[in-house]
Amino acid sequence: MASEPTPTPQPEPTPTPQPKNTTQTDWRIIGVSGDTIDGREISAEQLTQMAEDYNPKVYGARINIEHSNYWWNSDSGGLGDVIELKTEAWEQDTSKTALLAKFSVYPAMQKLWDAGRKIYTSMEIHHNFANTKRAYLTGLAITDTPASLGTTANFSYAKQHTDNKGKAFSEYREFSHNEHANPSTPNPESPSMNTNTEPQAANPQTNQATPTPPAQPETQPENHASAPVAPATTNVATEPAPSVTQLQAQIIALQSELTELKTQLNTEAHTGNRAPHTGNDAPTPAIW
Numbered sequence: 001m002a003s004e005p006t007p008t009p010q011p012e013p014t015p016t017p018q019p020k021n022t023t024q025t026d027w028r029i030i031g032v033s034g035d036t037i038d039g040r041e042i043s044a045e046q047l048t049q050m051a052e053d054y055n056p057k058v059y060g061a062r063i064n065i066e067h068s069n070y071w072w073n074s075d076s077g078g079l080g081d082v083i084e085l086k087t088e089a090w091e092q093d094t095s096k097t098a099l100l101a102k103f104s105v106y107p108a109m110q111k112l113w114d115a116g117r118k119i120y121t122s123m124e125i126h127h128n129f130a131n132t133k134r135a136y137l138t139g140l141a142i143t144d145t146p147a148s149l150g151t152t153a154n155f156s157y158a159k160q161h162t163d164n165k166g167k168a169f170s171e172y173r174e175f176s177h178n179e180h181a182n183p184s185t186p187n188p189e190s191p192s193m194n195t196n197t198e199p200q201a202a203n204p205q206t207n208q209a210t211p212t213p214p215a216q217p218e219t220q221p222e223n224h225a226s227a228p229v230a231p232a233t234t235n236v237a238t239e240p241a242p243s244v245t246q247l248q249a250q251i252i253a254l255q256s257e258l259t260e261l262k263t264q265l266n267t268e269a270h271t272g273n274r275a276p277h278t279g280n281d282a283p284t285p286a287i288w
Helices: 044-053 107-114 158-162 244-267
Strands: 028-032 062-065 080-090 093-105 120-126 136-143
Touching: 028 120, 044 080, 044 093, 044 136, 062 244, 080 136, 093 107, 107 244
Parallel strands: 062 136
Antiparallel strands: 028 093, 062 080, 080 093, 120 136
16 A cells, blocks of 8 residues: 655745844734725725735835825835734624734834824725735825724824724833933933922031132223123033934924825815725725
8 A cells, every 4th residue: 555645844934034224013903894984995805815915025015104105206105014914803893804914114114103193004905916806915104094993003102192082993012101201301200300499408528618719909990992892601502413313204204294285185175085995996006
């Protein structure tokens, strides 16, 4: 009796190398099946297809600000990359499917999150990717106004600020209170700062009275009406120049505001609503 052939072991998938100056996040929700806030619908089938098919080596989804890559060529893209996707039941409503992603984040993107800006995500979906008749995530934008429910707030205090606004949030990243504190801001709890305004008791050994210098003989002022008076000098502490990273974050924030304004003028000027979803015939990915 012939023995069954031994199955060939499959090699472990090689992880996609990440740039050295990036950090990788944990799993974050980027979309939930069902109705969106603007009257559209995301199907669980689409989310499942994207999770099953996503492969950065085939087509990687880059992260941009407010879908600006589809308005004009700008430098507000390339803030990070989507590394991996998966689906699971949404904990707020287990009848719905949540799509989760891991990000590779550049410092400029993390600075926006630390400042409480663009803390949510908005998907860019091709419904017939490369003529496969399957949905694929081709891009991801960071935004303050996501269409999907349940997107993760990528900022430590975002949930606190919106608890009473009727929005559902998934788990968010926690920071310690002083992790991103401004180093130039004094810490009132620091032992090096003495906030006690009460007079201190004098120590005869250390706080000796300073002797009064002898009086100088008075001189009669001379009449020099034309003599110039030397201006008083004042020591002014100059603030340190901003770093290159801070300037880059400011530029990205300004580009973001310009992108939001252009988006508003192009999509909300006449109706006050988002442009209707055009489905598979859209020349660019559908934005969720």
